[in-house]
Amino acid sequence: MSSPPPLSLHPDRLLPVDPTVRDIARRLYEAVEGLPIISPHGHVDARMLLDDVPFADPATLFVTPDHYVTRLLHASGVSLGALGVGRTQLSEDDARQIWRLLCSHWPVYRGTPVRFWLESELAQIFGVQVRPSARTADDIYDTVAAKLEQPEFRPRALFDRFGISVLATTDDPCDDLSAHAALAADESFRGRVIPTFRPDRYLEPASKGWADLVDRLGKVADVDTGTYAGWAAAMENRRQYFIRHGAVSADHSHQDARTDPLEPAEAERIYAAARAGDVTAAEGDALRRHMVLEMARMSCDDGLVMTLHPAVRRGHHGPTLEEFGPDTGHDIPVPVEFTDALRPLLERFGTHPNLHLVPFTVDETVFSSEIAPLAGFYPSVYVGAPWWFLDAPDAVRRFRAAVTETAGFARTSGFIDDTRAFCSIPARHDMSRRLDSGFIAQLVAEHRLDLDEALDTAVDLVAQRPVEAFKL
Amino acid sequence: MSSPPPLSLHPDRLLPVDPTVRDIARRLYEAVEGLPIISPHGHVDARMLLDDVPFADPATLFVTPDHYVTRLLHASGVSLGALGVGRTQLSEDDARQIWRLLCSHWPVYRGTPVRFWLESELAQIFGVQVRPSARTADDIYDTVAAKLEQPEFRPRALFDRFGISVLATTDDPCDDLSAHAALAADESFRGRVIPTFRPDRYLEPASKGWADLVDRLGKVADVDTGTYAGWAAAMENRRQYFIRHGAVSADHSHQDARTDPLEPAEAERIYAAARAGDVTAAEGDALRRHMVLEMARMSCDDGLVMTLHPAVRRGHHGPTLEEFGPDTGHDIPVPVEFTDALRPLLERFGTHPNLHLVPFTVDETVFSSEIAPLAGFYPSVYVGAPWWFLDAPDAVRRFRAAVTETAGFARTSGFIDDTRAFCSIPARHDMSRRLDSGFIAQLVAEHRLDLDEALDTAVDLVAQRPVEAFKL
């Protein structure tokens, strides 16, 4: 029986193929390859770093909680149940079985960024040298599992090894941020781990459970949230709390990006109706849009960067949502519109010196027609990096090609990894650096940019854009 | 006078230009070039193969019935009348004159896939060696016409020569499929020619003539279609009839892709109103969407693959529609939406093991944002190949780049030619094989895929994807 195919990472992977362009791209990539990782938006749990408990097993680390990975297995006929989705602890047998499912379905990831990330993680972090397959699954499992028991594979050690200089988490406004506080107070951990204010659920007055949420918000903030004004005061209070714990941004993900204001009395009226559970979906949307506008006003006051991740139909498949919960692979994008949606916000605050507004989209049609023109005029608007389904080689190239000619490089946010898969962070940033190096190299090869400018731009995208856009 | 420019097909046509990528692409293409043609969706007439009558003349074969070809001539100022559109028989003078119009307008096809197809057909099937032009028109006409009289240029001989292993036609639910039956019973013909159930017209209750159609449906199915329940029963009956004659799929082309259910009583009410000719356009749409959902339910019951070709404004230019009939070049795409439109269907049947749903689009904006994410979760959803205006080199490359990173290769349908131009079938499949070879080769050259995987994928796209997606 022949050896299984090797898993080897080519040093030029994702760089342009043309020899002239590749040579330039290599020079650019060399300049950024080793720079510290700045991660201003993601979903890693601060407590993981605080507790520094070893990762449980390869399946829990790579498969079960990561909807990027489970999605395509599900589409290929593997049930989410068989992948352990929704379970927090797996027996070794289950974990090994899940791992085999991943490895035996390896071909379904061909051409996807998941493949790139997983390969990078397996090879670079865990030293795996064979391609995953049914045949190699157990060996790889054993290799990774053995490593996970070693101290240098615990979260803090990896945090250092990854070269992460800033890591932002995503947190509920009512979170006491005790993990962040403890981590900041822990002299044995020198990393910068900061919370992000994510108030979405408190801005959806027509959603089930909203009234209870704002009750709780009121208690935590010690502010009466019985009125809209109280809601706003409680939000201001919690934002301050987050700022004191290091937060630099507030993130919003709603069905649309609208920011239409309501008359104060109408806002109060809908708010009261929603508290009483007597609100229509349209009223809920109207108040939410007003609330988003209010959050922009707060950003002008307190300086938190405002990020928007709109227009995804969450939990598209009801039965799966019910059985396995949210974030299980069936959030599907819908068209988005920014030009008119953001106009009320930008008319009011678009030139305010304190506002940084970073719109993200999974509907790439707006990159050239809406987001780049907005960021190409408003000093407050930064183009969000390609996100989720678009955080992938060809999509990133389309993004740069669509955005740069109108907004340049300077008006972009820098890369965000947006991941809950801790070990994928270096691979994701590496992918971004390779792709940007390739894009910029193409400009040089077409004589649209000189090499010294290209080098300066490549470094700026990694080291300065996120610092500026996210006020780090 | 100098010789006219030659018509010669370069062996590397449509392959990537970069030498590294081209070398890889050649190896992939060599592996798929000669594989049998699987054509699971198209518009060839089964009777043509049954009767095996010689093709009439070059104009009838290449121009008159093919709106891909006549479209650009019309845009260039040639009237459809002058092209014989709508006529089934042409005099030799007319045929030659039409052929001259095509040849003398050859430059208008530069950069289009029509040019590629016609060149391939003329050179590879008919041995034409000069470029079409006013000057060469008569010579080419004579060459082709002479060939058409030979037995090896009759439909069955070409079917064999083309290496077609499966050919699906498109058929009305009331069709008795006698041509299919006769062809299947004909021991001198070994090809597999299968019908496709295409019930569109029976799902448009607000359209003129609908009541007569469902009357006829009832008669053919021997079911009383006086009620909605009867309509559904008649549909089930005819689907079974089609399945017995080899059908594997049912195709739907409506203005949108919505699948909203109606209450049973409301469905019956609108149905009755429509039977009485007293229905609004909005009611007609509502019932049609309910009917599409019903067809998905039937697909779960009887296993017919469900394909969708939505969002084309048919017969955009009324005067031309009136004079020359449908399919005369002025069907124009409108925006499509799948995420919300298909949600009722997918909530109910999206994980049903019998359902295969293949959405096609001519609005390419939904490839990355809607279709790929849907196919990347639902095991029932296969990404339809680029179709109609998008069945072209650059569009196919955009398709693969937009879809693969989210859905991989495994969730795609394989190529469909969707053509009524029989002789273009090999050229269309060849184009697809060349383009996919080039796309996959690029992944190899960027070190995103190993060569053995690339070869496996290239063969899989041609030989296995359509077999799986269309249950062949």
Add this chain to the structure above:
Amino acid sequence: MSSPPPLSLHPDRLLPVDPTVRDIARRLYEAVEGLPIISPHGHVDARMLLDDVPFADPATLFVTPDHYVTRLLHASGVSLGALGVGRTQLSEDDARQIWRLLCSHWPVYRGTPVRFWLESELAQIFGVQVRPSARTADDIYDTVAAKLEQPEFRPRALFDRFGISVLATTDDPCDDLSAHAALAADESFRGRVIPTFRPDRYLEPASKGWADLVDRLGKVADVDTGTYAGWAAAMENRRQYFIRHGAVSADHSHQDARTDPLEPAEAERIYAAARAGDVTAAEGDALRRHMVLEMARMSCDDGLVMTLHPAVRRGHHGPTLEEFGPDTGHDIPVPVEFTDALRPLLERFGTHPNLHLVPFTVDETVFSSEIAPLAGFYPSVYVGAPWWFLDAPDAVRRFRAAVTETAGFARTSGFIDDTRAFCSIPARHDMSRRLDSGFIAQLVAEHRLDLDEALDTAVDLVAQRPVEAFKL
């Protein structure tokens, strides 16, 4: 101190990088590089050429009036006031200070076409040999300012040097076109400078000031515009006036592209209401759409080419609009739809031999799905060149790739520069010629087009497309 980086224009800039493709592209570009410039749509002032007054200073020439340039400076934190926006005369100190702002922000233009245009202008017209920067700003200012005093840098001399064979301006229907008349009568000026009929403001009955405008229109046309019929007659009158002064086209830029007809009585009713200032926004839109349809009817009658530039939200940032006026960098695209919008117009006039309709878009999603299919059937429809935010290298490549496969080259309009920056005209046309050469060369390298056809096409795009589309 080292020398500042040079500003040198590489002869191959914007051509494809692959050596095979670049060689072909060079041959094509050589064939078109020196052809005369045809500019059938732009915003240069005819009076500038009539008066032939020297340009004031580098800031007024390159920065202050050009929202392409000021936009990204504003986004980078420079106020429009500091850039002199809205001022017609600058002191030398102010001009120099504005110039320094441009040069010191040079990196924000990396990757943008503005950079390409400005570099070309500075190097090719003014002989600047160093890259703009804070350090070189004063030297470059002095170099340019000194040139501007020389007779060969006055408008007419540059017009000749640029090789402009036709230049269309954009003019109000009430303009007396005296500058055009004087220029035509001036035997010392041999250029062809023609007006364009731009009636937008007269078609927006719900806009402030509309009633006064149509009063004025009536006076100028000597027609009573108290009724809709009078409005139409006045329009016809002014179109004739423009035609007599050389106009070949009428341009329209509205929020949408709709052309729905009204019943005559309803048109009169809304018209009368609007005259009385008692009209809703929806009524205003309805009448405007009817008026656009009426203008198409007039185009069939009088032969003026009809161009459409729809779907831009003008003056997005109210405070800036108020302080600095229109065209100050915050016009932001919104989605556009053509298939249904133009249907009433095309049903009526789409095959009329006198109609040439040229739709432009800044929403590139409609290139492949709507505009190309329309132009690929209707002999009246020509695909407008990529415009505004899309007049840039990567966008132009996307345009050709999206349009050509359905509409070919023959159905496109040829390049339009649409600029008010006179000195950028050669650079803009040069960019277009380079990009088209590269696109066509790629087709040759992929064996989709022969070299002789490629040469013919490249020349045709520059020399014949605009002549045909704009009836020059």
